[in-house]
Amino acid sequence: MNAVLQAQALGRKYGRRWALRECTIDIPAGHVVGLVGPNGAGKTTLLKLAGGQLHPSAGGITVLGDRPAATPAQLARIGFVAQDTPVYPGLTVAEHLRLGARLNPRWDAAAARERVARLGLVPAHRAGRLSGGQRAQLALTLGLAKRPELLILDEPVASLDPLARREFLQGLMEATVEHEFSVVLSSHLVSDLERVCDFLIVLVDSRVQVAGEVDDLLATHHRLTGPRRDPDRLPAGQHVISARHTERQSTFIIRTDGPIHDPAWTVSRLSLEDLVLAYMDKRTADHRRVALEVRR
Numbered sequence: 284m285n286a287v288l289q290a291q292a293l294g295r296k297y298g299r300r301w302a303l304r305e306c307t308i309d310i311p312a313g314h315v316v317g318l319v320g321p322n323g324a325g326k327t328t329l330l331k332l333a334g335g336q337l338h339p340s341a342g343g344i345t346v347l348g349d350r351p352a353a354t355p356a357q358l359a360r361i362g363f364v365a366q367d368t369p370v371y372p373g374l375t376v377a378e379h380l381r382l383g384a385r386l387n388p389r390w391d392a393a394a395a396r397e398r399v400a401r402l403g404l405v406p407a408h409r410a411g412r413l414s415g416g417q418r419a420q421l422a423l424t425l426g427l428a429k430r431p432e433l434l435i436l437d438e439p440v441a442s443l444d445p446l447a448r449r450e451f452l453q454g455l456m457e458a459t460v461e462h463e464f465s466v467v468l469s470s471h472l473v474s475d476l477e478r479v480c481d482f483l484i485v486l487v488d489s490r491v492q493v494a495g496e497v498d499d500l501l502a503t504h505h506r507l508t509g510p511r512r513d514p515d516r517l518p519a520g521q522h523v524i525s526a527r528h529t530e531r532q533s534t535f536i537i538r539t540d541g542p543i544h545d546p547a548w549t550v551s552r553l554s555l556e557d558l559v560l561a562y563m564d565k566r567t568a569d570h571r572r573v574a575l576e577v578r579r
């Protein structure tokens with residue numbers, strides 16, 4: 284299957300500070316990709332590089348087989364809904380739909396009208412008078428009606444209430460099944476992503492910590508609980524992502540492709556949230572280790 288997004292040692296600096304570095308990923312078509320990480324991790328930077336709003340400071344990126352925003356034809360294949368729900372405050376809902384129709388060759392006018400009606404948005408209302416959540420829904424409607432091959436959504440559900448959030452994600456899932464497009468969406472909330480994503484990228488401190496299909500990630504990551512043990516004594520193929528110890532007990536989250544034979548361990552499956560938190564924890568632990576080494 285073709286890649287929707289490929290990045291090779293991709294990096295972006297603001298001034299002297301790297302917002303994203305050494306990012307190498309390969310996302311096959313047909314996935315709903317969740318990009319998760321804490322504030323300032325570099326999620327928006329990666330999405331803007333994919334959308335062509337930013338240029339790389341290092342490495343390269345292709346989207347749908349071409350440089351982002353290389354041609355008008357390529358722009359038409361990508362929908363991008365930015366974090367600050369870009370709508371025109373002075374234009375009405377209906378005017379937004381007319382503008383969408385004029386600017387996008389594959390515009391699905393019927394779907395846009397139907398979605399606006401279902402959401403209870405009044406066509407004659409100006410976008411500036413809508414609530415934050417309604418503006419987000421309007422921006423999302425424009426993104427969906429463009430009928431892109433790849434829809435990029437930066438924090439799409441952040442301003443929605445829990446019910447609207449669930450409905451939006453449900454609607455997004457249905458649209459991907461019906462129209463077979465790929466989605467990359469960012470969020471802080473793993474619980475949202477857990478519902479809809481089948482591919483996950485964890486970004487912390489401007490670096491990709493892990494990326495892959497959710498099923499593969501969940502099949503290769505395990506929690507081991509047992510008598511206290513030094514992580515260096517685990518077999519070579521078991522990579523420790525995070526470790527917690529009490530006086531007598533150790534709990535490790537490990538990544539391994541092989542079976543776990545050691546009878547000392549109780550092995551349990553992880554939820555996606557456990558997995559994400561383990562990688563965030565790993566990063567914090569790495570920082571602590573570096574700080575200690577520097578101080579020595």
Ligand SMILES: Nc1ncnc2c1ncn2[C@@H]1O[C@H](COP(=O)(O)OP(=O)(O)OP(=O)(O)O)[C@@H](O)[C@H]1O
Pocket residue numbers: 297301302320321322323324325326327328329
């Ligand atoms: N225009 C800019 N000028 C300077 N620094 C920037 C700019 N945009 C982002 N940064 C910095 O780059 C880093 C990554 O920011 P980015 O917005 O990509 O993170 P994020 O993961 O999307 O965060 P959030 O979840 O808070 O939206 C941060 O340290 C941020 O301060």
